[in-house]
Amino acid sequence: MLRKAVSPKQLPVEPSPTIHLSPHFQSMSYAPPLTILALAFFACGVFALLRPNLKPLAFPLLVIACGLGAFVHPSLFTQWGTFELRKIIGPLVQVILLGMGMTLTWADCQGVLKRPASVLAGAACQYTVMPVCAFILVGIFNFPAEIALGLILIGCCPGGVSSNVLVYLAKGNVAFSVAMTLVSTLLSPFLTPLLIKLLAGELVTIPFLTQFWQIQKLVIIPLILGFLIRRYLPGVADALTKVVPTIAMLSICAIIGITIALSRADLVQIGMGLLIASLIHNLCFTPLLCVMFWQRNVFMWVMPRGILWRVIGLV
Secondary structure, eight states, X not given: OOSOOOOGGGSOOOOOOOOOOOHXXXXXXXXXXXXXXXXXXXXXXXXXXXXXXXXXXXHHHHHHHHHHHHHHOTHHHHEETTEEGGGGHHHHHHHHHHHHHHXXXXXXXXXXXXXXXXXXXXXXXXXXXXXHHHHHHHHHHTOOHHHHHHHHHHHTSOOOHHHHHXXXXXXXXXXXXXXXXXXXXXXXXXXXXXXXXXXXXXXXXXXXXXXXXXXXXXXXXXXXXXXXXXXXXXXXXXXXXXXXXXXXXXXXXXXXXXXXXXXXHHHHHHTHHHHHHHHHHHTOOGGGHHHHHHSTTTHHHHHHHHHXXXXXXXX
8 A cells, every 4th residue: 555645735845856877877888779779670660661561560660769769868859949849749649539530430430339338348447457457566566655656547547549549550440449448538537536546545636627628639529520521521531541550650659759758767767677567567458358359459459558658657
């Protein structure tokens, strides 16, 4: 159990602790080889992106390249001049969901509406399996209280847009993936604070109206706009969807790079323990196999969602 439950407004404002890195990290002796490795992955990713038969490999290659690049050279992913790159995360999410909306048809939506049990089962697993697994991992690895709270927090968060993109690239049921993400997101203002209180003993207040507007702005409005473009301007949608996968992949790579750069100090301090815990957490989706029999590619909604939000949660 973590610290005594308190309201965020009651938390004392303390200066950020000084992070003491090992001599290896201080010397930056790892920077040249990791830079070369990042460039190699980036070159392979671009090559795969330009080859239709290799395009599915482009996404993981570019993600690794951005992750390594952000870790070694965080300044490239945090600020350009006076502009802070974290400000583009929201617009990038909107662009991704706009593109996903343009891939949906009314027939796709009808297919999902005919199987509401699958969507509800997926959402139920989202808010049971993932939070409980995070709680267990916190106890096993004995993380500091603030890191433990972050891991539990991201275990209680809804699905993310990266899963929708990967389902699209895998030629899965995008409508079903989007529906699961949408339902879990709409439930988050109610279930996320409750689960954090139960599992972490911390009172995290989420302003409902503010959160609801954020959901509308980041998720629902772009999706509806994309769907309307597909329905009433099919020619425009057909032209744009040719570049949607590439734009979505590059947007997610940018988001991952920015979040890793922003949380680099924490990643260095915690080390391999957090990485191993995150990997285990992403494998804790066995109960979702029953849902996968109802609708294929459901597993792709959980796995990539965890990879991205574990980094964002630490920031």
